[in-house]
Amino acid sequence: MPRTAVAVRHVPFEDLGILGPLLTQHGYQTRYVDAGIDPIVEPEVVDADLLVVLGGPIGVGDVARYPFLADEIQALGGRLALELPTLGVCLGAQLVARALGAQVASTGQVEIGYAPLTLTRAGEESVLGALGDVPVLHWHGDQFTIPAGARHLARTPGFPYQAFEWGNAVLGLQFHLEADHSQLERWLIGHAHELAAHRLDPHTLRADAQRHGPDLAARSRRVFHAWLDQVVAVSR
Template sequence: MSSPTALVLRHDVGIGLGNVAATLTSRGYVVTTLDTPTADLAEVDPLAWDVVIALGGAEGAYETDLHPHLAREIELLTARAAARRPILGICLGAQMLAVALGARAWRGPVHEVGFLPLAVTEAGTAGPVRHVIGVPMMQWHHDTFDLPDGVDLLATSASYPQAYAIGSWLLAVQFHPEVDEAIVDGWIERWQHEVTDVPGASAAELLAAKDTHLDAAQAASRALVGEWLDGLARSGPDRGGVAPAHASSGRLRS
């Protein structure tokens, strides 16, 4: 019997799997990461993996002319969503999923940066997103998306939708469950100069917020992602879940 597999679509080495990695490995997943700006996505079979995780990035999901790899990723996500195979989208990943589901991603009027509270909807309280209730979660984005038809809205911020789902197989979050200390420190070092106009987003304020909120955010993230993965295992492949451990062996197209 082989282990379940996860394909991670990464757009920047500084925006990696982070806190989510241990949650996957604790459940036996073998993780493969593709750096999508340089990978040959035409060689990737979108259905060969038990789970696909699309991470964040500095690109906009609407910038496919400027970043052609995004168009190929959206095609991959569209094919996978049509087959109802498990997908987790984070930040840019959530925006690309919205586009794959027929909605619009766009640059919003508000730049959300830092550990910010979320309002969890009634639908959100019934599933894994409930773990972020009362826990400020890391945000770092200006872009947003229109909610696709047929999804359940799970959480919002003061300005934007923050989480949505379809059944147990698709989960998209605008906030960042993957952040750990190294990721947050790296973002502050690389990008704090871009958000000097955002209240509470000075380097000193972000570092203080990290000290206050990161441990709780990581715990909530582990619970959220872990419960989602466990739900996939229970639902089974016929309902868009993870197949038994012997079922997935493919990786790339031959």
């Protein structure tokens, strides 16, 4: 039987990106669940061999306005109690952190664009070590604290909590390794209002995507391959 991977998607253009083909290479059959449209609390989501929770322009603090976020946190709680393989990206990482009891809050600022991470010692020894000092794509304003029992993997000057690993099968990334730089225009269109509100020039993001995107994609694939190999080893 092929392994199953479910990706919870909040907006169409923030998809699996370069991670999608890698999941296929690792033997996963992948399907999307669109948050707010498709049911979240169901066996196919909770019990999938692998769950990826993707990003989006809302936050954990918006549960009252977007009640499906509570369903996501509940589903994540069920998976995490069983230590099932789970990857959270940006909003997804914040939801994972919240399900693990960590705090998630708005910072009053944004970090949007390409910039390098500073890996902690644990981060250098983790699958993120393959990133080195390559700039990664940031697109967030909220921030999580590191959940109890998790390993803090990365930071930036404005956002000290950028990544964590909980056990050997749960990874939370505030930044976007999955984003396909050749498809960044979809992000620039979808987040046009946010870019304008913060006076960020899409020309700069396009230029940085061309400059850093190919190297970042190669290193991100190494990260995801290593993590998927680690998840399969743990699951045996």
